[in-house]
Amino acid sequence: MPREKSIAERFDAYVERVGGRLYKPCRRFLREALFGLVENRSVLISQIGRALEEPRRLIHTEKRLSRNLANERYEDAAVEEDYLRLVAPILRDERYPRPVVAVDITDIAKPRARKMPYLSTVHDGSKDELATGYQVVSVEAVGVRGRRLPLLSRLFSKVSPEHKSQNATALEAISTVSPHIPRDAFWVFDSGFDGHIFLRRLDELGLSYAVRIKLSNDRFLHLPDGKMKVSEAVELLPQPHTHRTKYHRPERTGRKQELQLGFVRDVRLPAYTSGGRPSKKKLGETRYSLVVARGLGQKPLVILTTQDVRTREDAGRVVDIYLERWGVEESNRFVKQGFDLEDVRALTWTGLKRMVQLTHLAYGFLSLLVHGPRKQVERVAADFKAFGPVPEYLYYRLLEGIGRLLRSTMDGGPRATPLACRQRHSRDPRPQR
Template sequence: MHSQYSTNEPETQTSSQMAEQIQNHLALFLAPFLVILNQHLDKRFVQTCAQLVEVIITFRDRCHALLLSELGAYLDSPAHAPAGTKRISNLLRSPKWDSSLLERFFWDRATLFVNQVKEKDEDVLGIWDESVLEKAESIALEGLCPVRSSKSRRLNRIKKGYYRPPSAPTFVPGMHWIAILLCGRQGPPLLAHMRWWTSRGKYASNARQEELWLLQRCMHLWGANVLHIFDRGYAGGLWVTECLELHLRFILRWTKDYQLFEHGHLKKKAWMIARGKKSWSQRHVWDARTNCWFQAGVVALPVQHPEAHHPLWLVVSRPGKGRPPWYLLTNEEITTEEDAWRVVFAYARRWQIEMAWRYNKSEFGFECPRLWSWENRVKLLLIATLAYAFLLTLLDDKYTCWREWLLTTWCHRTGKKCREATAPLYRLRTALSRLWLAFPPPLMGLLQTHLENSG
């Protein structure tokens, strides 16, 4: 799709040409959604939406929030900030479209990704996780509900030499947040779905309802082509039963004290089942979180869940002294040590979604919007999600030359940690922002062509 924009030897091109070339890539990325949006709204609104994505990429960072007044000033100019703010507000408040259009765009991209990876006969991993958006200082916004504050939990950790902090959990106003990322065994992830829900008010829902809807949606779109990865928050008989009934392939990190059947009739805790079992093999494994090598062992044991009489496997990864083992419950058949290692390495890819939470909360300011209406707030968050999804596309191998040129020319760093970063998304956005500020590219001509053809 991007063949007409060469990514070879960018150092021979001027900065202005590169700025225009990367913006053309953004136009191609946004075109499928904006063509659909053009069927519901006036072209001026569509243009505002495209410009808003570019503004978020260029100006938003951890020091600036997703505030309409600031975004409006960047959309037009500081002298015409009220007009820019009104343009964004009219786009978000328009009743002629809703957030489902953006969700459909992400689902379509995810389905295309699954089909492309399966054609290469490779595994597709679907990484699930949940978080919250905390609005601690708000109370009147529509759809807010009590959420457990992860910031408070982090600050309450005991620090040596200081007084013991209070241990009771802190609840603040906010929104529940669930997301699914798709990725292969290697390479950057792709955003498949991002959704917010509340337990109060007009849009009240609950975790079980949202999660089951997503499970059914994934089964309908992808079938057994995706191997779903779940953290310990999903551990339990209810989730295992639902996955088995829908015939989903899954890897679920099991809690060591939760019970399973060993040999079909002995009910034991997971750690007791694995106790005394010798590891099948040892390997040196790279930990992407701590950037170091460590020696790990693996063993797999056939088990059953008390509430789901279906053959399962408990894969135990032992990362060595000082590191807690992983207990991974899966319905993937394990016959060799290579099968067991594939399960371990697949679960290790789950760290991708933890980085997504951190990036969206800190770099894009997802916790900052102050829109009163629930639907308008979700629209703005999903438009910001478009900007994040676009940055993920730049991590693809075919854009290596672009990344190296951007990081070297527009965000140079001398530190070893910055130079050796495998996915420098923070620096990449900073470099792209500086490039577009110094060389503002023309309005997306390619996007206009797409809209004219659709009309």
């Protein structure tokens, strides 16, 4: 029976697989950046440098890390592709009988930033207000027992020179990921991705998907009973079926959440002219099903899907799959809190985008650990001082205890004692950046 690899050995193998095509100094930077992120749980260059504990002044370590963060020889696309090749086989095992792939747009609010490049107006979801900052498109597969498998994260700005539109950015991310995952994967999108151009491109890629539609959407749907707006269709559609969603955790409330379901087959969207106007006579080629669920909030959940919904069980399955999409929002929250992503600071556009990719890779390493031997990660997570058993979503606890296990993999010089480190850092008069 082969010996179980240690956490440090798995980290070494991960860096070599993901950064194997990089120029050697860039590969060293990748190792150091990932270690610094999981050790000090911060995207600040100063904190990453402190984690390395090099036998030299911190300012010299910071300058070297800053140069490498914007190094033109660092191949972001190669790292992205090698990471996808590494994680793709996981989506073909029993934990993902049919992978659910969620796509989400999140924000990084920088309300006090002034000189960071390409700042634009974003919606700060935590405060429900407009702010300056950036946006991140995230693609992630969700599995059983709290498992998450991040696939892609890219920073973008509406005012950067290469930006075309939010839909174009999301489609580019989807096109990058889709060749690496099973063809039967089911893609899930929140409201905001229901534009006709976006849906047409998904059809061209041959994807199966479900997208949430807002009741305020004024587009027309062509149902078997006639042409009507989304709000009219939801109002007239009966919801006679009861469904207990498996997504809602019964240990929190003592019972499963009961929903009232209704559905209709053979829903068509109007065809669109080259000028982007809906045709009054022609219909689109794709046939959808419309599923409506009440009981999750004040407003009903309206889902348009390429699945052929024939029965109550089919409708309930579509609702459960859509609710699993919320896992990507939980992951976005973990990345922001676990690595303090909203404190990212860089004065180059390349550096900003690369730091987001590095946090994605750090989260990816934790995800691969969770997909490995369960007892191994539970032992690490158990070191976190907390009451109660180890939770299913154990990334927070895992991040707390992982850094010390990776110390042996670093070759940046002899490790200084904690007292020496404090003395060295206390002599640095500069404020933390």
